[in-house]
Amino acid sequence: xxxxxxxxxxxxxxxxxxxxxxxxxxxxxxxxxxxxxxxxxxxxxxxxxxxxxxxxxxxxxxxxxxxxxxxxxxxxxxxxxxxxxxxxxxxxxxxxxxxxxxxxxxxxxxxxxxxxxxxxxxxxxxxxxxxxxxxxxxxxxxxxxxxxxxxxxxxxxxxxxxxxxxxxxxxxxxxxxxxxxxxxxxxxxxxxxxxxxxxxxxxxxxxxxxxxxxxxxxxxxxxxxxxxxxxxxxxxxxxxxxxxxxxxxxxxxxxxxxxxxxxxxxxxxxxxxxxxxxxxxxx
Amino acid sequence: xxxxxxxxxxxxxxxxxxxxxxxxxxxxxxxxxxxxxxxxxxxxxxxxxxxxxxxxxxxxxxxxxxxxxxxxxxxxxxxxxxxxxxxxxxxxxxxxxxxxxxxxxxxxxxxxxxxxxxxxxxxxxxxxxxxxxxxxxxxxxxxxxxxxxxxxxxxxxxxxxxxxxxxxxxxxxxxxxxxxxxxxxxxxxxxxxxxxxxxxxxxxxxxxxxxxxxxxxxxxxxxxxxxxxxxxxxxxxxxxxxxxxxxxxxxxxxxxxxxxxxxxxxxxxxxxxxxxx
Numbered sequence: 001x002x003x004x005x006x007x008x009x010x011x012x013x014x015x016x017x018x019x020x021x022x023x024x025x026x027x028x029x030x031x032x033x034x035x036x037x038x039x040x041x042x043x044x045x046x047x048x049x050x051x052x053x054x055x056x057x058x059x060x061x062x063x064x065x066x067x068x069x070x071x072x073x074x075x076x077x078x079x080x081x082x083x084x085x086x087x088x089x090x091x092x093x094x095x096x097x098x099x100x101x102x103x104x105x106x107x108x109x110x111x112x113x114x115x116x117x118x119x120x121x122x123x124x125x126x127x128x129x130x131x132x133x134x135x136x137x138x139x140x141x142x143x144x145x146x147x148x149x150x151x152x153x154x155x156x157x158x159x160x161x162x163x164x165x166x167x168x169x170x171x172x173x174x175x176x177x178x179x180x181x182x183x184x185x186x187x188x189x190x191x192x193x194x195x196x197x198x199x200x201x202x203x204x205x206x207x208x209x210x211x212x213x214x215x216x217x218x219x220x221x222x223x224x225x226x227x228x229x230x231x232x233x234x235x236x237x238x239x240x241x242x243x244x245x246x247x248x249x250x251x252x253x254x255x256x257x258x259x260x261x262x263x264x265x266x267x268x269x270x271x272x273x274x275x276x277x278x279x280x281x282x283x
Numbered sequence: 284x285x286x287x288x289x290x291x292x293x294x295x296x297x298x299x300x301x302x303x304x305x306x307x308x309x310x311x312x313x314x315x316x317x318x319x320x321x322x323x324x325x326x327x328x329x330x331x332x333x334x335x336x337x338x339x340x341x342x343x344x345x346x347x348x349x350x351x352x353x354x355x356x357x358x359x360x361x362x363x364x365x366x367x368x369x370x371x372x373x374x375x376x377x378x379x380x381x382x383x384x385x386x387x388x389x390x391x392x393x394x395x396x397x398x399x400x401x402x403x404x405x406x407x408x409x410x411x412x413x414x415x416x417x418x419x420x421x422x423x424x425x426x427x428x429x430x431x432x433x434x435x436x437x438x439x440x441x442x443x444x445x446x447x448x449x450x451x452x453x454x455x456x457x458x459x460x461x462x463x464x465x466x467x468x469x470x471x472x473x474x475x476x477x478x479x480x481x482x483x484x485x486x487x488x489x490x491x492x493x494x495x496x497x498x499x500x501x502x503x504x505x506x507x508x509x510x511x512x513x514x515x516x517x518x519x520x521x522x523x524x525x526x527x528x529x530x531x532x533x534x535x536x537x538x539x540x541x542x543x544x545x546x547x548x549x550x551x552x553x554x555x556x557x558x559x560x
Contacts, residue, residue: 052373052558074376087297087368094296101289102377138371 001063003028003149003181004049008057011044018044019055020205026198028148031172031182035189035275036202042185045202046153049183050079062148075105078147080155086138088127092120099141111144114174132163139167143175150175152184156191164191171195193271201278209278221260222251222269229263236260240277251277286377290385291393298355301389305397308347309405312340316409320416327413333430336409341402341440348398349448352390356459357470359386360554369554379554383460387547390456395444403437442525451501454539457546464553501539 002025009022018041026032036042048055051070064073100108118136126134156164172195186192201209225233225248238250251269260266295301316336326332363369414424462474482495
């Protein structure tokens with residue numbers, strides 16, 4: 001059974017289609033990045049998957065209909081919509097008490113273990129914690145839930161570099177066990193791409209690209225072309241071309257590595273560059 | 284059930300005024316009573332004035348719990364959207380129905396009961412002090428208790444709080460919670476506007492004010508016909524008759540309960556569909 005499967009998933013707000021027929025299949029045990037420009041439908045897609053909004057078309061998350069079986073689904077799904085949503089009035093001990101009481105899959109000792117590595121005090125209120133500490137607290141709660149699917153929507157928005165890095169390190173080292181599925185959206189792809197197993201590009205409510213990271217590495221190559229070889233390189237029909245300081249960078253799909261090496265320095269493109277080539281090139 | 288109980292606790296953690304305000308007012312009223320005792324000790328056992336401080340305390344606490352209930356109801360489903368914490372609550376396996384029911388039970392069940400307990404405790408302490416003073420002056424303590432009829436008075440208070448504050452006013456609090464689930468800002472204004480608009484339209488269209496009177500009767504508690512009180516608001520235990528049969532038999536009572544259920548169901552639905560951005 002796939003973790004998430006959709007066919008013709010649509011969501012319209014008035015006349016605009018935020019999701020315009022999404023076909024998707026995410027297997028269990030993957031770490032999937034959902035990348036897209038602002039307004040592409042990332043959050044709408046996640047909201048549909050989390051049962052927060054009704055939708056048209058077929059969608060199954062862990063074999064359930066997320067809108068109709070939302071309360072049941074939330075036992076197996078954890079999500080961080082934004083780390084800034086922990087209520088500011090609550091005490092650390094209270095939030096642990098509450099989640100422990102209402103969530104059958106919450107392991108309090110595990111959360112305490114994560115918190116022991118931080119300087120967060122149990123009797124502090126969330127409003128007294130720094131932004132980084134609130135993130136740590138939210139992560140400690142979410143990671144102590146034995147969920148099968150973890151959904152993160154821009155989890156590091158507004159965090160400084162140090163905490164962003166720490167966030168993903170903790171997630172991968174302490175949480176991901178190979179069985180769970182993680183679906184994450186972010187603007188800062190570069191700090192995430194080394195942990196992903198799969199990548200999805202979404203644009204104007206449609207999935208425009210999907211691939212495993214292994215396939216990305218084997219199929220796509222980027223060449224810093226020597227100035228005198230530019231015409232020869234362009235003749236090989238690159239997917240996308242851009243200029244940096246005095247150099248042309250061309251992105252090829254399915255090209256021969258040996259052949260490209262003769263034109264300049266060959267490397268694997270970053271997800272951000274691939275995104276610009278795929279989404280920007282299509283526009 | 285466990286989720287409901289813990290969600291209730293959660294509400295008490297968040298809105299500590301639910302219990303702090305009644306306790307603070309009770310303390311203030313008690314200080315007032317002490318001054319009264321020192322100032323005019325003769326009134327303690329006089330038949331005309333014996334009940335006055337007790338009624339004053341009960342009335343003050345009713346006013347307090349009502350204000351707290353209204354303020355709470357208007358913020359209950361609005362505040363969690365404003366600070367976006369609803370996204371955290373919705374990440375937990377607690378249904379919208381459980382969350383709304385827990386919140387609705389604060390003004391409809393918890394506050395009337397809390398008001399009763401606090402009132403009775405303060406009144407007991409007051410009566411104890413009065414007894415001690417009367418005994419010290421060689422007056423009859425037994426006659427004082429008989430005149431005060433504490434047990435009967437408390438039962439009547441309990442009945443009044445359940446019948447009027449809980450059941451009769453439930454649709455008002457249900458309405459406030461619906462508005463708090465719906466309004467993007469200023470829930471107080473949105474809670475007041477529709478009733479005022481209805482009253483104005485009715486006045487212009489039919490030159491009547493039935494809606495306003497109906498609302499007034501419900502808020503003043505007299506529509507509940509829960510008791511027959513000769514001579515006004517004050518409930519003298521000797522003359523007030525509980526008319527629970529008439530109260531339960533009145534169609535207005537049942538219409539109110541149906542309205543409460545409809546308002547709360549709509550609030551659940553709104554909470555389910557609305558996602559803050």
